[in-house]
Amino acid sequence: MEIREYSFEEIKDPTNIIEGKRFEFLLDVEVDEDDELYSEFGIEIRVIIGQIDEEVRMINYFLIDKKDNQYLDFGLEEDEEEMILQFCKEELLKAE
Secondary structure, eight states: EEEEEEEEEEOOTTTTOOEEEEEEEEEEEOOOTTTTTTTTTTTEEEEEEEETTTTEEEEEEEEEEETTTTEEOOOHHHHHHHHHHHHHHHHHHHOO
């Protein structure tokens, strides 16, 4: 899996109920043809990241088939989740 493009923005909490900050990342990923996630139109991953002080963690993610914008009922493997979390952490550090 390779991240080709991405965007992210902070999710504002007007109620101040959520501790720390939340970010939404949209990752356009390229998946090998032999991977069960493969779609000829591409896959997008919507990732919700939480940050409290220096701790950054993945709260949730959703896999989306770009063909019809349908959510896929698949999960990522642990190493893929870790790779995405590391990518998001690095991008947040660059943005500070």
